Amino acid sequence: MTNHEAGQIYLPKRDVQDILFNENHNVHADCIHYYPSLDSLAETARGSKNWSMNQTFVYAASPDEFVILCQVAPASCEMMVITQNGFHDVLTAYRYGQDELVEQLRDYLEGNSPSVRAG
8 A cells, every 4th residue: 555545645745845955956845746656756757858847756655765856957857866865866767768767766765876875
């Protein structure tokens, strides 16, 4: 059962805003959207080459396990990736295949990325 099926949002918009603010991004709550799985988040994020600035995609399995993708460049698909492990990378989501992006995000969640190991 996902957090959406249970009616539970594990990472409220205010928390997402605070996390992004700590990375120097001020995001309005209306720009934050939740997804019930990494698959659905990845599918949506890679579905356009031109997202609006600060468009934010969130998957949260629990308060301690989450992925946030935030659009950081105007009229592009440059997404800053943050998890419970902190900042990871800026990636161009549409350049990934669906399975490849899900795998990359799962690695970030699990702390298996070079940026996490180096930190």
